[in-house]
Amino acid sequence: MPTVTMIGGGQLARMTHQAAIALGQCLRVLASSETDPAAQVSADIVLGSHNELADLRRAAQGAAALTFDHEGVPLSHLQALEAEGVAVRPPSAALHFAQDKLAMRVRLAELGLPVPDFADLTDAGSDARARFVEFGQTHGWSIVLKAIRGGYDGRGVWLLDNRDEALSVFDEQFGAGVGLIAEQKVAMRRELSAMIGRSPFGQGAAWPVVETIQRKGQCAVVLAPAPDLSDEVAEQAQQMALRLAEALGVVGVMAMELFETLDGELLVNELAMRPHNSGHWTMDGAVTSQFEQHLRAVLDYPLGDTAARAPVIVMANILGAETAPEMTMDERLHHLLARMPDAKVHLYGKGERPDRKVGHVNIVGGDTDSPATVRERAERAAHWMSHAEWTDGWDAHA
Amino acid sequence: MPTVTMIGGGQLARMTHQAAIALGQCLRVLASSETDPAAQVSADIVLGSHNELADLRRAAQGAAALTFDHEGVPLSHLQALEAEGVAVRPPSAALHFAQDKLAMRVRLAELGLPVPDFADLTDAGSDARARFVEFGQTHGWSIVLKAIRGGYDGRGVWLLDNRDEALSVFDEQFGAGVGLIAEQKVAMRRELSAMIGRSPFGQGAAWPVVETIQRKGQCAVVLAPAPDLSDEVAEQAQQMALRLAEALGVVGVMAMELFETLDGELLVNELAMRPHNSGHWTMDGAVTSQFEQHLRAVLDYPLGDTAARAPVIVMANILGAETAPEMTMDERLHHLLARMPDAKVHLYGKGERPDRKVGHVNIVGGDTDSPATVRERAERAAHWMSHAEWTDGWDAHA
Incomplete structure (x- = not known):
């Protein structure tokens, strides 16, 4: 089976490795340290820096595709690798727009996509x-x-x-x-994310559009699918993401973060050309997870079914607390699993620091659960894991 | 987070490692070779033999629990480790009955469980x-x-x-x-399997009872839950497995393979005190997979929800063919993914030999799919992966 190399050893690489195992692969990871989240768990680690072309070259050797856990790799290095025949996915020409917010804004405007x-x-x-x-x-x-x-x-x-x-x-x-x-600054109702996958062959597949809730400038909670979003607007968001991926030549998964304005219009906020926090719900809530889809896309496999497995799935991030709880993460996990036998916990093997993403919880709702009910459970679980204190829902720590 | 050591580097260890990653862990594996299915993917490999006490000791060092991918470890070695304070799970006193079919039969009869x-x-x-x-x-x-x-x-x-x-x-x-x-030889209607998990604390949890279809003496297909099984008989099977696990002091997951006789009676056939082929459907079809549950059990975490995620889930093994197809496994995978975007494929990284289990496919049915429909798709997928030829269902190769 082919080898995929991922540059960066964070949680996205860690979870991509999980998906690689099912496909008969082992993810090769260029990590800066053996304690990186992905380096802790994969058997194929190249230690080095994403800023060093020689390290990138070592990591790419023999790999069927080279892809990314983050957007930080210098474009010139990627262009050099492409010139040497490495299958850089997404290609540097596309990644440019995820690295450079000005170029992205200009290009989106040229393509007629609505931007602030x-x-x-x-x-x-x-x-x-x-x-x-x-x-x-x-x-x-x-x-x-x-x-x-x-x-x-x-x-x-x-x-x-x-x-x-x-x-x-x-x-x-x-x-x-x-x-x-x-x-x-957009007067908005809420933030949405449209995640899609695209293969070099040109196949595209969109997951249901989700609502993202930000705290302190970072994603905290994801509601899948976005509650009370009309089919028309959802499809518009998916089409925008698919069209953009096509226009830019994106390969892999891509998150298009959107504002839904008070008037119900969509505006494109940010792009990420890699697995994204707004897609973590897919691990337990969709037929194909974003991590498996990313591997399928960069290897030019046919893409997987993006259907949700349940009417409501909510993801909540586990964040490091200002004051680390006395209880260890392992003890907190014991208590959570006792209280919520259906909670799907994903821990990244990272040390706790204030507001650092160290894991997430997915709650897959039942057929009759409302988004608010499922959200309350997911937030309660994540808050417990962060703070070792139980709350009665998200209002308590909004 | 704690370290769990698994003795044996086969596919069960490989898939347990996948589950360990989500729990913030890395599975340590005692493997005989770097090419073992689990050794290909885990970062924590101890090379050695399960027949050597010194190797077992090395692998157990610092681990919170020691558990098994197979039943082959000499009981005397496990008793020695237990005397040294290693948390052997399941304990040697329980594992004895999985290793020795005579002792198992005698003990089951003593306990009043129905046996041939x-x-x-x-x-x-x-x-x-x-x-x-x-x-x-x-x-x-x-x-x-x-x-x-x-x-x-x-x-x-x-x-x-x-x-x-x-x-x-x-x-x-x-x-x-x-x-x-x-x-x-029992005149039987079919074979069933009752899988449960049990923790040292004594918590038990049973998955839905499944039907297993054997070919050439090994498990080929699993229908979850077992079609047309009365709630009463299903509960009887679950209770038998839970009671037996309690009586033997089993820790971890356990499969109790059963015959359903022509009269509708249950007889216990075999026991396995580890993740088992009849539980592979849980990876995509249950809230908690058998691999996560096994880790939770051996670490004395509270057990996870064993509910099925869908009304019908079918697992079919991918077996090595008598004559290996010309098409590579990777090419076969391309075709399968194109034809069945919802198929969940799990490959073990093993070379193909006739009838060797090299992977499996799970198909999660929709709300209106019959067991026969889902089975046909799972068998078609697995047959394709084994033989690189499409059939119209399982009759073609029964």
């Missing part, structure tokens, strides 16, 4: 600040400043709502040489 | 043959001869139906020093 109003602030000349001020005024200073590269889980994103604060953050970041764009 | 009529042929004296003849005559020479130790997948089991053949096999095996028992 934005301003390019990368001009090295003196007029970037003037453009920022003009953009801020246009939007009543209700804006978002974003680093074009390297941001994730709330890092590199500044939610702003007054002129003084906005200019202070701009001056600091621009002064430090950070490439920036500004975006209007 | 049997005869102990281990007497070193001259009357074993006379007893065999008497037993054969009593049952009209429709009997089964079994090696007391080491048989599996049809090996060490002889189905006999005439006196001359029976005596010839007896003389050959008895003469070679093989410990034997004889059993009546």
Whole structure:
């Protein structure tokens, strides 16, 4: 059976390895340390850095495809590997748009996909600040400043709502040489995610569109499928993601994060060309998990069935607490399993730090469970695992 | 998180490792070779032999529990480890009954569990043959001869139906020093399997009882739950398995293989105190898989929900063909995935040899699918993977 190499040894690689085992494979992982989540569990680990072309080359040797746990690999290295015949998937030409928020915004706008109003602030000349001020005024200073590269889980994103604060953050970041764009803050009902898979052959498959709930700038909870979303809007979101993946030549799974505005319109927020937190529910809630689908896609296998296995599935992240509970993670797990025999727990083998994603819980609802009921259980489980305290639902820690 | 050591690097260890990853663990495996199915995929491999106490000791070091992929570990070694404080699970006192078919039969009869009529042929004296003849005559020479130790997948089991053949096999095996028992051949409707999990604390949990279809003496297909089985008989089978596990002090998962006689009675056939082929359907068809449950049980975690996720789930083994197809396994997989996007394939990383179990396929039926429909698809998928030829169902290769 073929070998797939994944660059980066985080939880996404760890869970991709689980899926690889079923397909008769062992995932090869380029990890920075033997204690990385994926390096703890895979038999095929290459230690090295994703910033070193030589390490990437070692990891790619003999692999049928090279793919990613994160977006941090320098594009020039990937282009070099492609020139040497390595099957980089997604290809560098597509990955570019996941690495560069400005290029993504420009390309999306060119393709006619709905995006929030934005301003390019990368001009090295003196007029970037003037453009920022003009953009801020246009939007009543209700804006978002974003680093074009390297941001994730709330890092590199500044939610702003007054002129003084906005200019202070701009001056600091621009002064430090950070490439920036500004975006209007969208008056939204909620955030959605449309996940799809696409193979080099061109086959595409979309999972049900989900609702994502963010806390402190990172995904906390996912409701699958998104409650009370019309079939029409859901299909529109899926079609947008599939069309974009086609236009950009994406291979693998892709998450398109969306805003649903107060008017019920969709706007594209972010793209991720890899397994994504908004797809973790698929591990227990869909016929084909995002991790299996990613492997199938990068190997140009036919894609798997993306149907949900139940009417409601809720995923909640287990986050490191501000103050680590006295009870060990193992003890907390004992208690959770006793209380919720149907909870599906996924732990990443990571040390606990405040707000760090160290695992997640999936609750698959029964035929008559409401989204609110299933969500309450998932949040209660995740909160317990994070804090070793039981709550009566999510309002208690919203 | 704790470390569990599994003795034996076969597919059961490979799939247990998959389950371990979700629980934040990495399964440590005592494997005979780096190419063993589990050794290909786990990061924590101890190379050695299950017959060497020193190797078992190395593998057990620092582990929270020691458990098994097969029944072949010498009991005296396990007793030595237990004396040294190793948590052997199931304990040697229970495993004894899975290793020794005579002890199992005698103990089951003592406990009042229904078993086929049997005869102990281990007497070193001259009357074993006379007893065999008497037993054969009593049952009209429709009997089964079994090696007391080491048989599996049809090996060490002889189905006999005439006196001359029976005596010839007896003389050959008895003469070679093989410990034997004889059993009546049961006039049966079908074979069933009742799988349960049991923790040291004493918690027990039973999956739905399944029907198993054997070919050439080994499990080929599993229908979950067993079609047209009354709730009463199903519960009786579950209770028998739970009571027996309690009485023997079993820890982990246990399969109790049963005959359903033409009169609708149950008789206990075999026991396995480990994940079992008749439980592979749980990977995609139950809330908690047998592999996760086995880990939970040996670690004395609370057990998981054993409910089926669908009304019908069918598992079919992928077996090596007499003549290996020209098409590679990878090519066959491509075709299968194209034809059945919902098939869940599990490959073990094993070379193909005639009738060797090299993987399995699970098909999870929809709400309106009949067992026959789902079975036809599972058998078609497995037959394709084995032979690279499509059939119209299981009749074609029964």
